Amino acid sequence: MKIARLPIELIALAVVMAVSVLLVLRVPPARQDTVLASYSTDLAGRTPHQRYNARRAAAALDGVVVKPGATFSFDKIVKGWTGDQGFLRAPVSYNGTLIDDYGGGVCETSTTIYNAALLAGLQIVERHSHSFSPSYAPPGRDAAVAYPSADLRFVNTYPWTITLHVRPWGNRLVCQIQALHNTQAKVLLYSRILGRTAPSDAPVTPGAGMRRTRWQLQGRDGLRVAIFRSWYENGAEIKTEEISDDTYLPISRVAWEQ
Numbered sequence: 001m002k003i004a005r006l007p008i009e010l011i012a013l014a015v016v017m018a019v020s021v022l023l024v025l026r027v028p029p030a031r032q033d034t035v036l037a038s039y040s041t042d043l044a045g046r047t048p049h050q051r052y053n054a055r056r057a058a059a060a061l062d063g064v065v066v067k068p069g070a071t072f073s074f075d076k077i078v079k080g081w082t083g084d085q086g087f088l089r090a091p092v093s094y095n096g097t098l099i100d101d102y103g104g105g106v107c108e109t110s111t112t113i114y115n116a117a118l119l120a121g122l123q124i125v126e127r128h129s130h131s132f133s134p135s136y137a138p139p140g141r142d143a144a145v146a147y148p149s150a151d152l153r154f155v156n157t158y159p160w161t162i163t164l165h166v167r168p169w170g171n172r173l174v175c176q177i178q179a180l181h182n183t184q185a186k187v188l189l190y191s192r193i194l195g196r197t198a199p200s201d202a203p204v205t206p207g208a209g210m211r212r213t214r215w216q217l218q219g220r221d222g223l224r225v226a227i228f229r230s231w232y233e234n235g236a237e238i239k240t241e242e243i244s245d246d247t248y249l250p251i252s253r254v255a256w257e258q
Contacts, residue, residue: 044171112175115137
């Protein structure tokens with residue numbers, strides 16, 4: 001009995017198809033990253049230039065990967081916020097004085113990332129508070145940045161890579177910290193007011209070079225506030241640490257003299 005021989009082209013095609021099937025079977029599944037923590041701040045009360053600067057800084061940080069044991073640095077990634085880098089002049093606080101300068105609003109981006117890092121359980125190695133407590137974050141949970149003198153830095157203490165996603169969502173700025181693995185611990189933040197200073201009155205004559213819209217007429221208390229972070233597993237507290245102890249100056253009540 002004669003056995004029919006297959007043409008060499010059919011044999012080659014069969015081999016290619018078999019190899020293709022093996023390759024498909026060996027392709028790993030798509031990544032399903034877990035959100036370790038998420039935090040958002042409100043952009044609605046900011047000036048258009050502040051919102052623009054916050055979003056521009058966020059775009060530079062969106063998708064940043066931090067490997068296990070590596071240190072995230074806000075300043076090293078954004079690398080300043082001058083006019084040459086496309087940032088706009090906007091209200092920014094310098095030693096308690098509100099002036100127009102390039103990059104006003106960038107601190108909201110650093111603050112959003114800072115809170116997400118806290119909730120993700122990451123180790124904070126550098127963070128600075130403002131002279132006055134900003135309105136877009138609870139007292140004690142802001143993160144001021146000033147290139148290159150004041151940075152926000154934290155260490156990825158997990159044995160896996162983490163990815164930052166920093167994006168505007170409507171009138172909010174959102175930071176999500178994601179990883180391929182999750183942690184069993186739940187992180188909670190809480191504050192403790194340690195002191196309060198009432199604002200004083202500051203009479204101002206209209207037309208004296210002050211813009212009324214730049215002042216909070218009702219004033220704001222000065223505060224000393226401590227922030228704590230606790231880890232929980234299966235509903236039981238396993239660790240608590242003090243994160244910061246900050247003092248904010250009061251904002252004077254403005255009385256306009258006619």
